[in-house]
Amino acid sequence: MSIHNPVKRLFLTLTEGVYVIGVGEGDLGNAFTATSVMQASMRPPLLAIAVNPENASYPLIVERGVFCVTVLQRDQSALADLFGNHSARDENKLCAVPWHAAPSGAPVLDQGLAYFDCRVVASHPAGDHVVMLAEVTGGDFLQPRARPLRYDELGNMDGSDELLPDHLGASRGDDDVRSNEQ
Numbered sequence: 001m002s003i004h005n006p007v008k009r010l011f012l013t014l015t016e017g018v019y020v021i022g023v024g025e026g027d028l029g030n031a032f033t034a035t036s037v038m039q040a041s042m043r044p045p046l047l048a049i050a051v052n053p054e055n056a057s058y059p060l061i062v063e064r065g066v067f068c069v070t071v072l073q074r075d076q077s078a079l080a081d082l083f084g085n086h087s088a089r090d091e092n093k094l095c096a097v098p099w100h101a102a103p104s105g106a107p108v109l110d111q112g113l114a115y116f117d118c119r120v121v122a123s124h125p126a127g128d129h130v131v132m133l134a135e136v137t138g139g140d141f142l143q144p145r146a147r148p149l150r151y152d153e154l155g156n157m158d159g160s161d162e163l164l165p166d167h168l169g170a171s172r173g174d175d176d177v178r179s180n181e182q
């Protein structure tokens with residue numbers, strides 16, 4: 001699929017993986033696709049994720065203070081689509097795949113490459129998302145020899161070609177500030 005938005009093409013030069021973040025516990029659990037996941041510290045091991053607070057998953061993370069990151073394998077774009085383009089508001093996504101609970105209680109997809117069990121230690125608003133910093137409390141390989149799926153292999157699956165601004169530099173807000181200063 002061709003990507004038209006120049007800002008999206010620029011962001012695609014950042015090499016990112018594709019993950020399914022499990023939240024909640026047991027039959028009340030849920031999971032959503034995320035690409036905004038990064039290692040933030042070595043000692044202690046910390047991960048940062050960016051979560052859209054409009055996701056049905058967001059209040060479940062806030063409520064329990066834990067989540068689990070399943071790393072997707074290269075041939076698992078269908079899982080990225082299932083968990084990223086459907087919401088728990090409409091269906092129980094976890095019914096469609098085998099999963100088990102991590103020690104935190106959050107769901108891990110059995111078919112993933114690896115998982116990280118995490119406990120939230122801080123969060124900060126970041127535009128239309130909330131950045132959550134979390135301590136990695138556990139984790140393991142699920143398929144040690146598999147290769148990870150990359151975000152740039154998904155084309156415009158998340159619709160960000162239409163969501164990102166189509167240019168960088170002065171935003172409408174900056175223009176307003178300048179016109180107020182004149």
Ligand SMILES: Cc1cc2nc3c(=O)[nH]c(=O)nc-3n(C[C@H](O)[C@H](O)[C@H](O)COP(=O)(O)O)c2cc1C
Nearest residue numbers: 032033034035036051052055056057084087088158
């Ligand atoms: C490839 C892809 C990457 C995504 N990355 C993120 C992300 O980093 N953070 C986020 O909050 N949502 C991300 N999303 C959107 C959520 O996965 C999507 O809104 C999902 O339906 C939320 O599910 P929920 O309402 O059941 O929580 C992504 C979606 C896709 C398809």
